[in-house]
Amino acid sequence: MAQRIFQTIEPKILYFGTPVALISSLNEDGTTNLAPMSSFWALGWTLMLGLLDETKTAENLERHAECVINLPSPEMWKQVEKLAPLTGKNPVPELKKKQFRFEKCKFEEAGFTQLASDCVKPYRVAECPMHLEARVRHIHRMGGEKLQALGGGVAAEVEIVRAHADEAFVKNMHHIDAEKWSPLVYNFRHYFRLADHELGKTFCGSRKPTRGLLPTAHPRPSTRFSLPYLFRVGCLPLLGITVTLRDRHWPAAACGEASKNTKETTMQPRFLAAASGAGDSVFRRD
Ligand SMILES: Cc1cc2nc3c(=O)[nH]c(=O)nc-3n(C[C@H](O)[C@H](O)[C@H](O)COP(=O)(O)O)c2cc1C
Structure with a gap:
């Protein structure tokens, strides 16, 4: 390998290729706010959401401990980008005034449709192929000089209580078909999709991908x-x-009524790797 030459740098941002999610949270008047985010990861069915203090989303999760993590597909990036300059905070915080404006109806603004959730109050985004309904367990305060310069932030620890996936992406009842699914990836403020072909699978050595x-x-x-x-x-x-996956239903233990929607599959995936980058195979060989 050719020797690398390193530079010492101060990158403005550290978004190195994480999936984009649209977080639905409940406003004080019962309407749903929607915000794009990318600083999140999963361990089992628990997710950590990194949120700046100056977001309406962080404020909403403090007041009402429920949300939906909607995962858009790569083709939806222009709709996601329509949400980028918007905030549900009114008045717009001083730090955000140059780039952001207040918007109450974010679903409408980005051309999204509201879909009722099974277990939580905030609406889901009907156009997204995957929805994770969640309850907030803790809100952890985060530290760091550069984070303070952005107004400070929190890590909201949320637990998934129900997962819904478009049946086109479901394989063997409990798995997302990694060959068909690609999250929308945010790579240093540029939108990407995953490459067409997988490189390999964990615990399979150098087996040729099939x-x-x-x-x-x-x-x-x-x-x-x-x-x-x-x-x-x-x-x-x-x-x-x-x-035939249509009409199949796997109720989540923490939840009551079953979803009647026939176009999607409500499932208990063994992992949430598509959303988080973490692999199921660490725990399970299949
Ligand atoms: C693709 C994308 C990813 C983002 N990721 C985050 C994030 O992880 N955490 C965060 O606090 N803001 C993130 N933002 C910025 C928020 O979306 C922005 O602050 C927005 O105003 C929040 O909306 P709200 O104030 O209505 O909650 C991201 C924006 C975009 C476009």
Whole structure:
């Protein structure tokens, strides 16, 4: 490997490629605020959300301990960007005045539709393929000189009480199909998607990544009419395999009524790696 030459730098931001989420939280009048965020990660079903003090979201979570973590897909980045200069805080905090304006109806402003949640009051974003309904467990104060310069911030520890996923991305009932799903990734303030092909899987050594038995929902044009693809499609009826996720439901223990929505699958994923970058295989080999 060629020797690297390092520079000592003071990066303005440290968003090194984390997924984007849209956080729904409850305003004092019962309406739902919506805000893009990217500083979050998951361990099991507990998530840490990094929020600046000057956000309406942080204020809302302090007052009403519920939220929804909506995960947009990469094609939605322009709608996400419409939310970027908005805040639900009125008046707009001094530190944000140059770049932000107050907006009450953020769903409307970004062209999103409100969808009722099962277990919490804030609405979900119907257009997002994955929703995690959550309750706040603790709000931890964060420190650091550079964070103080941004007005200070908190890490909200939330626990998922229900997960919903578009059935197009669900595999084997409890897994998100990593070949089909890509989060919207925020990489140093630029939007990205994941690459088309996986590099490998944990606990599989150097095994060559496979494409799996089931054909992908939208095979690339080059593979759509290839012999292996047609063989896989042709073999499924012969094997008597019927795949129907519609109307399936796996209720979360912490929650009551079941979702009646047939277009999505309410599930108990074994992991939330798609949202967090953390892997399930640390605990489980499958
Ligand atoms: C893609 C993206 C990611 C962001 N990530 C965060 C974040 O992780 N934490 C945060 O406090 N603000 C983040 N922001 C900034 C907030 O969205 C912004 O402060 C917004 O005004 C918050 O809305 P609110 O005041 O209505 O809660 C992000 C903005 C964008 C566009």
